[in-house]
Amino acid sequence: MKKRHLLILVLALIVSLLAACSGSGGTGSSEDSGGTGAEDSAANSGEGGTIVFYGFSDWMDTDPYKEQYEAAKAQFEEEFPGFTVELQSDPWGDWEQKYKTMFASGNAADVFMVNNPDFPSFANSGNLLALGDYVDAGYFDSFFPGVNGMYVWQNEQMAIPFTTDCRILWYNKDIFTAAGLDPEKPPTTWEELVTYAKAIEEKTDSYGFGMDLGLQEFPAQSLYCASSGDIIEVADDGSVTPNVNTDEFKGYMNTLLEMKPTFEADYTILNHHDVAKLFVEGQMGIIIGNTLNDTDIYDKEWYGQGLIPSIDGKTNGSFGGGFGISISSECKYPEQAVRFAQIVTSPEYCSKLISDVPASEEGIAQSEMAKDAKYDLYFEQIQYARQAEPKTLYYAEIDMAVYDAVTEVLVGGKSVDDAVAALEENIKSITAK
Amino acid sequence: MISMKAQGMAVPAMRRQPAVRYLAPATVIMAAMLGFPIVYNLVLSFYQWTLKSSEHPFVGLGNYIEILSGGKFVQIFVNSIIWTGVGVLLQMVIGIGLALFVDNLVRGKQFMRIILLVPWIIPGVVTALMWKWLLQSDVGLINYLLMESGITDDNTLFFSDPKLALFTLILVNTWKAVPFWFLMITAGLQTKPDDQIEAARLDGAGVVQVFRHVTLPHLSPVIASTGVLTTIWTLNYFDLIWVMTKGGPANATTTLPIFIYREAFEFNDFGASAACAVLSFLIVASISIPYMRKMFSNLKSEGVL
Numbered sequence: 001m002k003k004r005h006l007l008i009l010v011l012a013l014i015v016s017l018l019a020a021c022s023g024s025g026g027t028g029s030s031e032d033s034g035g036t037g038a039e040d041s042a043a044n045s046g047e048g049g050t051i052v053f054y055g056f057s058d059w060m061d062t063d064p065y066k067e068q069y070e071a072a073k074a075q076f077e078e079e080f081p082g083f084t085v086e087l088q089s090d091p092w093g094d095w096e097q098k099y100k101t102m103f104a105s106g107n108a109a110d111v112f113m114v115n116n117p118d119f120p121s122f123a124n125s126g127n128l129l130a131l132g133d134y135v136d137a138g139y140f141d142s143f144f145p146g147v148n149g150m151y152v153w154q155n156e157q158m159a160i161p162f163t164t165d166c167r168i169l170w171y172n173k174d175i176f177t178a179a180g181l182d183p184e185k186p187p188t189t190w191e192e193l194v195t196y197a198k199a200i201e202e203k204t205d206s207y208g209f210g211m212d213l214g215l216q217e218f219p220a221q222s223l224y225c226a227s228s229g230d231i232i233e234v235a236d237d238g239s240v241t242p243n244v245n246t247d248e249f250k251g252y253m254n255t256l257l258e259m260k261p262t263f264e265a266d267y268t269i270l271n272h273h274d275v276a277k278l279f280v281e282g283q284m285g286i287i288i289g290n291t292l293n294d295t296d297i298y299d300k301e302w303y304g305q306g307l308i309p310s311i312d313g314k315t316n317g318s319f320g321g322g323f324g325i326s327i328s329s330e331c332k333y334p335e336q337a338v339r340f341a342q343i344v345t346s347p348e349y350c351s352k353l354i355s356d357v358p359a360s361e362e363g364i365a366q367s368e369m370a371k372d373a374k375y376d377l378y379f380e381q382i383q384y385a386r387q388a389e390p391k392t393l394y395y396a397e398i399d400m401a402v403y404d405a406v407t408e409v410l411v412g413g414k415s416v417d418d419a420v421a422a423l424e425e426n427i428k429s430i431t432a433k
Numbered sequence: 434m435i436s437m438k439a440q441g442m443a444v445p446a447m448r449r450q451p452a453v454r455y456l457a458p459a460t461v462i463m464a465a466m467l468g469f470p471i472v473y474n475l476v477l478s479f480y481q482w483t484l485k486s487s488e489h490p491f492v493g494l495g496n497y498i499e500i501l502s503g504g505k506f507v508q509i510f511v512n513s514i515i516w517t518g519v520g521v522l523l524q525m526v527i528g529i530g531l532a533l534f535v536d537n538l539v540r541g542k543q544f545m546r547i548i549l550l551v552p553w554i555i556p557g558v559v560t561a562l563m564w565k566w567l568l569q570s571d572v573g574l575i576n577y578l579l580m581e582s583g584i585t586d587d588n589t590l591f592f593s594d595p596k597l598a599l600f601t602l603i604l605v606n607t608w609k610a611v612p613f614w615f616l617m618i619t620a621g622l623q624t625k626p627d628d629q630i631e632a633a634r635l636d637g638a639g640v641v642q643v644f645r646h647v648t649l650p651h652l653s654p655v656i657a658s659t660g661v662l663t664t665i666w667t668l669n670y671f672d673l674i675w676v677m678t679k680g681g682p683a684n685a686t687t688t689l690p691i692f693i694y695r696e697a698f699e700f701n702d703f704g705a706s707a708a709c710a711v712l713s714f715l716i717v718a719s720i721s722i723p724y725m726r727k728m729f730s731n732l733k734s735e736g737v738l
Contacts, residue, residue, distance in 0.1 A: 097698050103484055104703055118484075121701050126487045207571070265570030268682035269592045283571065393485045396699045407683040411595055 048082025049333050051340055054102075054109035056095035059354055060087060068352045069344075076340045083336050103127050108328040110337045111344075114159050116150045116322055116387065117395040123153035124393055129327040130156040134338040146386055147359045151324045153391075159324030160345045161359035166318040166385035167222040167288045168378055169306040170297075172206070175285040176304070179203040186286075186306030188313040190223065190255040193286070197262040200285035208262025210284040212272035221388040221402070222288050224252045226310035226317040231402060232427060234390045242427040244405075244420050251311055253409055253416045260410055268407055291369075291378055293355060298374055305377045307384075320385025322359060357382060394430050401426040471714070478708035484701035496708035505684060505692075512599060513688040513716075517668045519600075523607045524663055525656065528614020533644070535615075536622045546619065553612035561676035564605045568592065592678055595685035602686055606673055610666075614659055621655035622648075654731075661724045665717050689713045 059065050073085045088109065090098055096115070102108045108127060122128050135157075140148050143161040151159035173183035179199045187193040197208030211222075224231075229248040233241045243249070264270070264284055272289060279287045280295045288308065297303055308318045325341040327334060343349060350358045351367035357379075358364050369375045389398055405423040408414040414422075478496055482489045500506055535545045552560070567574050568591040579585040591601040625648055633643050671690040674680065680687035680695070687695075689709065697706035 100484060100698055100701060104482075118701070121483070121485045124485055125483075127484075265588050265590055266593050269678050278572070281572075396701070400695075400699070404683065407681060411593060411682045 048080075048084075049336070050084050050086050051076075051111060051331075051333060051337050052086045052088060052109040053111045053340065053344075054088045054095075054099060055113040056092045057089040058092055059113075060089040065353055068349055072340070072343045072349050072353075076336075076343055079339065080336050083333070085340055106330070108330060110331040110333070111325060111327055111341050113162065113323045114151075114326045116324065117399075119151055119159060119324065119326075120153060120391055120393050120395065122326065123156075123158045127329055128153075128158040129329045129331060129334055129338070130158055131160070131327070131338060132156060134335060135160075135342070139342075142362055143360045144383075146320065147322060150322070150387060150391065151326075159326040160341050162323045162325050162345050162350060163354045163356040164320060164322035164359045164382060164385065165290060165356045166320050166378070166382045167290055167308060168318070168381045169286065169308055170279060170289050170292065171286045171304045171306065172279070172282060172284070172302050173304045174302040175200055175204050175206050175282070179285065183304065186304060187309045188306070189309050190251065190311055192313075193223075193309045194255060194258045197259050197286060201262040204285065206282060207264040207278075207284045208286065209259050210264050210267060210270070210275045210278060210287040212270055212275045212288075222308050222317075222319040223255065223310075224249065225319050225386055225388055226308040226315060226384075227252075227312075228315050228317075231389045232392065232398060234392055238392070240392055240394065240427070240431040242424045244402075244423050244427070248311060250416055250420055253406065253419065256406060257409055257416065268411055291375065307377070307381055316381070316384040318381050318385045319388045320382070321387075322356065324359075392431070397430045398427055401430060474707045474710055477704060478711050480704050482702075482704035482707070484703070489704075492704070496705045497712070500705060500709055500712070505687070508684055509687050509689060509692050512684075512686065513668060515599060516603060516606075516686075516688050517664060520603045520606050520610070520667045521660065521664050523603065524610045524614050524667075525660065527607065528611045528659075529618050529652075529656070531611065531615050532618035532622060533648075536619065546615075549615050550612045552609050553616075555609070557609070557670075557672035558676055560605065560609050561673045564608075565592075565677050568601060568605075593682055595683050598678060598682060598685045602674055602677060605677070606667065606670065609673070610663060613663065617655050617659040618652060621652045625651050657724060657727075661721055664720050668713070668717060668720075689716075 060069055069087055073087065076085055077083060089095070095113075099109075099112060099114075100118070103122060103125070114122060114128075119128075140157055140160075144164065147161045147164045148157075151157060151161060169186055171186050176183040176196075179196075180203060181196055181199060187196045193209070199208075200206055201208040221231075227248055229246060229252075230243055231249065233243050235241070264275075264278060266274075270278075273294070275284070275287050276289050276292050276295050276297075278284050279289065280292070280297050280300070292298075307316055310316065325345050327337045327341060331337045344353065345359075347358065347360060347362040347366045350360075350363045357369065358367055364370045364379065370379070387395075389395060392398070401423055404426075405419045408422075409416055409419045479491060479493055480489045481492045481495065531549060535542055535549070538545060555563075566572075568576070570576060570588045570590050570593060573591075575591075576585075576588050579589060580587070590597060592598050629647050630643055633647055638646070668688075669690055670688075671694065674686055674688060674691055675694070678686045680691040690713070693706050693709045693713065696702045696709060
């Protein structure tokens with residue numbers, strides 16, 4: 001009898017396992033979800049339904065964002081009587097984990113924020129709705145071209161740009177003066193940056209330079225992005241070639257290495273919040289950071305801003321990030337979902353829904369930040385922002401490989417040439433998968 | 434009342450087997466909540482299951498081969514062994530020492546017990562953030578105290594020195610985990626054989642001999658069970674490392690859970706992540722199975738099973 005019960009239990013487990021495998025496995029095509037066509041027709045005939053929107057709570061559940069989302073929802077419900085929007089959110093860390101799990105298990109929300117490095121993976125796996133059939137071609141012209149380009153995959157627009165972000169150079173004018181540097185003249189080249197950082201280190205009690213190497217490599221790559229190089233080259237067929245064995249990339253690594261004595265001691269594990277905090281406390285003379293909106297920097301008299309220094313001071317650039325709004329290819333009500341995404345990303349709402357920068361000129365024009373002169377340089381820099389590496393399916397893996405190479409040079413004692421050679425092989429093996 | 438059996442009717446199997454009835458709800462819940470994910474994870478580990486593609490082909494042992502032949506795995510495996518082995522050993526020695534010390538206190542015993550439990554009550558993330566700033570190389574209190582007291586001349590790079598980072602994390606985790614050892618050993622000491630200890634002392638045994646020949650054998654079942662539990666918990670501990678170093682610098686503090694998380698949620702490769710989780714499961718099983726066998730054998734010999 002015991003054996004019979006055990007057998008029943010094992011069989012039940014196997015059946016449930018097979019059911020789960022067949023549900024979330026296979027090709028992931030829209031047929032699995034129970035069809036969209038008939039339900040779309042039903043929806044369009046006015047029966048109504050619910051659109052689930054999923055994002056992170058930092059930008060959804062706190063004031064003033066919460067109120068704006070409710071307003072966007074109300075506008076949508078007025079346009080589509082019978083339809084409603086269910087707003088779902090989780091804190092940043094949980095959100096990132098959960099929205100990937102949702103895709104992996106075939107249970108994505110209808111409309112959701114998508115982090116730009118994740119976009120190629122989601123798009124390539126057929127999880128995102130191509131927006132061409134639902135939105136006029138000219139609709140996307142109002143967004144920054146560089147940001148808009150982040151959300152195009154195989155010539156299909158699959159997300160509406162929502163926010164963008166960049167890094168600028170921050171420096172402490174008092175520390176500059178104490179170090180014998182001109183407080184109105186921030187460094188514009190890598191060479192000047194090294195010289196200034198060393199001067200601060202030698203002549204003051206502060207550290208010369210700080211950046212958030214500890215989070216991931218790409219924000220730190222703002223220095224590299226300011227010049228014209230790319231870590232990889234992506235051919236039209238999607239094949240990837242490493243492009244790190246160059247004077248420019250080695251120059252970037254050498255710049256970091258030369259500045260090493262001027263870094264704050266825990267530089268390899270500090271995230272951008274930590275770096276900002278230490279800068280505001282006067283511990284660092286120069287940092288690369290974002291708006292620093294979460295600090296009291298703008299109350300200080302001593303802060304200065306500059307564009308990110310480049311290899312020769314002739315080019316401009318910065319790491320550029322941000323989020324888009326995508327619609328699941330499994331969404332039952334694509335027309336309505338796209339419309340809600342448009343409302344949320346419209347200048348009227350977008351400018352009030354985020355703490356980052358809206359992804360369009362018009363959005364910026366309507367935002368509170370645009371009215372404040374202290375953000376002028378930030379907006380100048382954002383025009384030159386770009387992704388730290390060209391769009392591929394391997395963004396995170398290559399980013400980690402670059403981070404490993406940089407840390408092995410800075411704390412592992414590896415030579416720049418050896419680290420670059422290893423990185424080259426590493427990128428090849430990543431993309432050969 | 435006349436039973437079904439007396440009436441010559443067939444008695445349902447479930448009624449003849451009370452143990453099955455009692456165990457059924459828990460078995461079903463455990464099968465659903467533990468058995469299914471474990472089996473599903475095993476299945477997933479044989480597929481190339483990434484978020485990058487809609488195709489999930491069967492690759493057999495491909496994920497395992499890729500992980501085991503990858504350059505990082507040896508370092509991560511060694512990190513995990515050091516993190517767990519050294520960590521649990523430290524927790525055990527300090528936990529037993531503190532429990533014996535407090536047990537022998539005449540005054541302040543309750544106060545000490547409460548104070549020593551505080552680190553265990555603090556959530557892992559809060560512990561990590563607190564120690565991250567205390568141990569910060571430039572503005573951290575610990576470095577300040579070390580230099581002010583003349584123990585060190587310069588800032589100690591607790592997190593940025595790859596040779597020191599893992600041991601720093603082990604010490605922080607020890608601070609957090611010692612109270613559990615303290616609690617378990619303290620509980621074990623409440624039933625220590627005072628008559629045997631008294632007899633040993635009368636026979637001239639010293640403190641060390643009493644501990645070695647009477648107290649320690651009495652505590653050994655508690656030490657074994659606590660050891661297995663803390664080994665599994667430590668090996669699987671994620672929050673503290675993630676918040677403090679994210680596995681850096683240069684992978685110096687990357688352990689198996691960090692690697693598993695990275696594969697799944699940073700590189701979107703659920704197949705490789707599942708394969709690594711299976712390897713981690715095998716390590717945990719190799720630690721716990723001998724203990725479980727010993728425990729069941731003891732229970733059988735005592736007639737409990």
